[in-house]
Structures are given as structure tokens and as C-alpha cells.
Amino acid sequence: MKKYLWAAAGVVAAVVIAAPSAVGAPTETSTAAISATEAAPADVTPARAVAPAPNPVRTVRPGERVDAGKGYTVWLTREGKHWTGPDGYENFRSVVDGNIDRSEPGVSHQSEGDATGAFHSGLYYGTRHAGRVELTDSEGRTTVATLVALPGRPDWGVWYAHTGPSEGNHGGSHGVALYDRAGKLLADLPGFDFPAGRG
Numbered sequence: 001m002k003k004y005l006w007a008a009a010g011v012v013a014a015v016v017i018a019a020p021s022a023v024g025a026p027t028e029t030s031t032a033a034i035s036a037t038e039a040a041p042a043d044v045t046p047a048r049a050v051a052p053a054p055n056p057v058r059t060v061r062p063g064e065r066v067d068a069g070k071g072y073t074v075w076l077t078r079e080g081k082h083w084t085g086p087d088g089y090e091n092f093r094s095v096v097d098g099n100i101d102r103s104e105p106g107v108s109h110q111s112e113g114d115a116t117g118a119f120h121s122g123l124y125y126g127t128r129h130a131g132r133v134e135l136t137d138s139e140g141r142t143t144v145a146t147l148v149a150l151p152g153r154p155d156w157g158v159w160y161a162h163t164g165p166s167e168g169n170h171g172g173s174h175g176v177a178l179y180d181r182a183g184k185l186l187a188d189l190p191g192f193d194f195p196a197g198r199g
Contacts, residue, residue, distance in 0.1 A: 056181065058146070058147065058148045059148075059149060059151050060076060060148050060150065061150075062150055063075055064076075068119070068146070068160045071085060072121075072160070076157075078150070079094055079095065080094040080123070081095070081158045083160075091110070093110065093122075093123060095123060095125065095156050100125055101126070102125045102126050102156060104187075106124070106125050106178075106187045107122060107123065107124045107187050107188070108122040108123045108189070109121075109122040111173070111174070113165070114165070115165050116165060117162055117163060118162070118164075119160070119162055120135055120160065120161050120174060120176075122159055122160075123156060123158060124147070124156065124157055124158075124187075125155060126155060126186075126187070127155060127180065129181050130149075130157060130178065130179075130181070131179045131180045131181035131183065132144055132145070133147060133159040133161075133178050133179075134177050134179070135163065135174040135175070136175045136176075136177070136191065137163065138191060143162075145159040145160060175188065175191035
């Protein structure tokens, strides 16, 4: 009885071993069909990996001089923003003297210039997710500022930009707006017109 069982098991094993070659023809046909499909690709464009957006804020070391263009230099210390213009005079705006409230987003604005153009700069603060600062003139033209900050994701940084000369009696001041990296408005500082007679 055992001999018959072993013989039957051997026949089943032979059938199982032979099965792949017997089934091979349809498999080759399927492969041929796939190859034909690959030869005529569909109109579907493969998805490309999206590169992460670059950080919009340049990180600088404390005291590192940043060439802001047209004779202006900006640098940051733990105490605040420093800058000089073509006249060589050093200016300073503190972030630790209590004049700004860093518990909520805000932006400040200083500007100086002449008939050839104006240099604008300021602080942005109260956020670790600054995306951009924009200046808008009285005619609706916008200028995107450059952002710099100290290492360690501080809750403040400095922005700067150049614009062309203002029309008339200094024209209108630029409004300034701070946005996060998703494009949400965090804070703004409206522009205003200088009163007649002010130089």
C-alpha cells in the first residue's frame, strides 16, 4: 500500500514540475501583449517629483555684512538690525528695547533715498514662518523684498528692497505687507502721503 502512495506522490510531483512549462506559452503571450502595450504608450504623463520650495529667508551669522546693493549694507546682531548707506552713517533698530511686540506678527519700515531711487528696510517679527515682504506704491506697483535672519529660527528678521524715485513731493509712501509661506497675510503697514511742503 505504501508503494502505491509513494508512486502516486511521484506522479503528482512530476505534474507540478511540468506545469510551469505547460503554462509557459500563455505567460509568454501575456508578456508579448504587455510589450505591445508598452510600444504604444498612453497619453498619460508620469507624475514628476515636486522639489521642495526654497527657504525664502537667507540665514546670516551675527555681524555678517550683507551687501544690500547701491552702497547699502545690512547686518544683524542679537539686539536688532544695523545698516549703513552711501553716506557711511550707521543706523540701528532694536528688537529688544520693548518698542515692538514680538508676541504677534508685525512689520516696520524705514526708507531713505533721493531723485535716483529709495532704499527701504525694516524688521518683520512675531513669526517663524515668514514667506515674503512686499512693498506697494501709491499706484499699486509691488516690489518683493529680500529677507535675512539669524540662525536658529528666530521670531524676527530683516527685510530690504530698492524702488525707483517717488513722483512729485516724495509722492506716496510705500505700504508694507508681511506674508507667511502659504501666502497668508500676517501683518501690514499702510502707506501714506506726505503733507504738502515736506521735503
